[in-house]
Amino acid sequence: MSTTTNAMSSWIDALRAAMDGQVLLPDDPDYDRGALIWNGAIDRSPAVVARCASAADVAAALRWGQENGLDIAVRGGGHSVAGAAVIDGGMTIDLSRLTEVVVDPVARRARCGGGATLAKLDAACQEHGLAVPAGTVSHTGVAGLTLGGGFGWLTPMAGLTIDNLISAEVVLVDGRIVRASAHECPDLFWALRGGGGNFGVVTEFEFQLHAVGPMVHLGMFFFELDRAEEAIRLGRKFFADGPRNAGGAMVGMNAPPAPFVPETAHFAPGVALVVAGFGTADEHAALIASLREAGPLFEFVTPMPYVALQQMLDEGAPWGVHSYTKGFYLDELPDRAIDVVAAALRAKPSPMSQVLLFPFGGAFADVPDEATAFGGRRSATYALVIDANVPDPRMFDAERQWARSTWDALLPFAAGVGSYVNMMSEFDEDRVRASYGAKYERLALIKTVHDPRNVLRANANIKPA
Numbered sequence: 001m002s003t004t005t006n007a008m009s010s011w012i013d014a015l016r017a018a019m020d021g022q023v024l025l026p027d028d029p030d031y032d033r034g035a036l037i038w039n040g041a042i043d044r045s046p047a048v049v050a051r052c053a054s055a056a057d058v059a060a061a062l063r064w065g066q067e068n069g070l071d072i073a074v075r076g077g078g079h080s081v082a083g084a085a086v087i088d089g090g091m092t093i094d095l096s097r098l099t100e101v102v103v104d105p106v107a108r109r110a111r112c113g114g115g116a117t118l119a120k121l122d123a124a125c126q127e128h129g130l131a132v133p134a135g136t137v138s139h140t141g142v143a144g145l146t147l148g149g150g151f152g153w154l155t156p157m158a159g160l161t162i163d164n165l166i167s168a169e170v171v172l173v174d175g176r177i178v179r180a181s182a183h184e185c186p187d188l189f190w191a192l193r194g195g196g197g198n199f200g201v202v203t204e205f206e207f208q209l210h211a212v213g214p215m216v217h218l219g220m221f222f223f224e225l226d227r228a229e230e231a232i233r234l235g236r237k238f239f240a241d242g243p244r245n246a247g248g249a250m251v252g253m254n255a256p257p258a259p260f261v262p263e264t265a266h267f268a269p270g271v272a273l274v275v276a277g278f279g280t281a282d283e284h285a286a287l288i289a290s291l292r293e294a295g296p297l298f299e300f301v302t303p304m305p306y307v308a309l310q311q312m313l314d315e316g317a318p319w320g321v322h323s324y325t326k327g328f329y330l331d332e333l334p335d336r337a338i339d340v341v342a343a344a345l346r347a348k349p350s351p352m353s354q355v356l357l358f359p360f361g362g363a364f365a366d367v368p369d370e371a372t373a374f375g376g377r378r379s380a381t382y383a384l385v386i387d388a389n390v391p392d393p394r395m396f397d398a399e400r401q402w403a404r405s406t407w408d409a410l411l412p413f414a415a416g417v418g419s420y421v422n423m424m425s426e427f428d429e430d431r432v433r434a435s436y437g438a439k440y441e442r443l444a445l446i447k448t449v450h451d452p453r454n455v456l457r458a459n460a461n462i463k464p465a
């Protein structure tokens, strides 16, 4: 054995001795599991993956990574479109073993491991007819989604995921394990609610839950591309007047080849107005009447289990797709912006790409801006997301260019260059600062206290003050 190999092996042995979980190198059979991320367009190989089995393991990995001068990334569910969970030649602290979810149905609270997926959280909560508002694709990680904000079908009724966070167990970069809540480490708790993975590694989240389902109501109304402008204007009115107990989205997309879609409409480009109703069947029927009367190309209206609603879009966003995302918030959606969205849909090269408009309002807007570190104003009416997706890497450059030109064309209508930090493919400093606005300074001070050397910087980075 050469001196270098000897040094390398004693180096790794020290980490193995300090952890109960696995320490994986590129030639280990399990390495790919720990280094795997959702976005196939990102090709990076960490030198070491620490598959942690506990908060103590995370503390050991953080210490070891710093002592050995490695760049450190944290992997929750691996869904960062920017690929923030992996750094070439660095260390990934992989939390995929920390997936336990424990629900207290009486207190309506859930404790959820830092590596759980939304599917795991939803399934455990729904055993008791409960849910926490989160995202719309169930293989997404709870951790990254929560730390950046987290919105989905339940947002108008129950707010962002962070609005329902009660406490978190956090491993700080110096190895201390603390609990952050309104009463313990309150500054840290504020920063965790929107400030991303900048302040420590969260090994457990505690959420407050809401009574949801188990059966809920879906209404999906698909309009052909020729009617894109009309459909989005219809959606604008619908969501502006919408009740709190229904969420939804407007999605410029191609119709899926699903059983509920007439065969002649498979892959047809157009606009889907999607409504998730959490009230009674009668309330839902009354709510969607105006969409039905507009005469869509096809509709899909059905009761379904809440967990099925949460998984409905999973197949359209498969692991390994080559993806690029860019967006911003809108204060209003004028006709001229709708025309630009419709033109972009007509120019969209890939059937997998989409332009999404997520309406806010309701419980989202009830929370004062300063109450959390969320990177966006609560007065915003929409998050606009331009989502370029292709199965084949050879198509990627053209699709990314489509997303960038669409973003440029829509920028005059945006509420600034800031956007939802969880849907950034590139963490440009000016856009991160613009997203947080005046909150950036407070975040930078909290970063200075908890991570003064900016160890956790593989993210929408807050620089220490």
Ligand code: FAD
Residues within 6 Å of the ligand: 038, 073, 074, 075, 076, 077, 078, 079, 080, 081, 083, 084, 085, 095, 114, 115, 134, 135, 136, 137, 140, 141, 142, 143, 144, 145, 146, 147, 148, 149, 150, 151, 152, 196, 197, 198, 200, 201, 202, 203, 317, 422, 423, 458, 459, 460
């Ligand atoms: P990861 O890549 O594992 O991590 C993302 C970031 O969080 C990284 O910077 C990482 O270091 C940090 N991090 C992860 N875990 C921890 C931890 N335990 N402690 C500290 N830092 C940590 N967002 C929504 O709000 N609503 C949606 O409906 C939605 N749908 C999506 C659908 C798809 C298909 C995809 C790809 C993304 C979607 N998103 C949505 C965006 C999503 O919120 C982000 O991609 C989020 O970062 C995913 O978290 P993750 O844990 O899976 O990612």
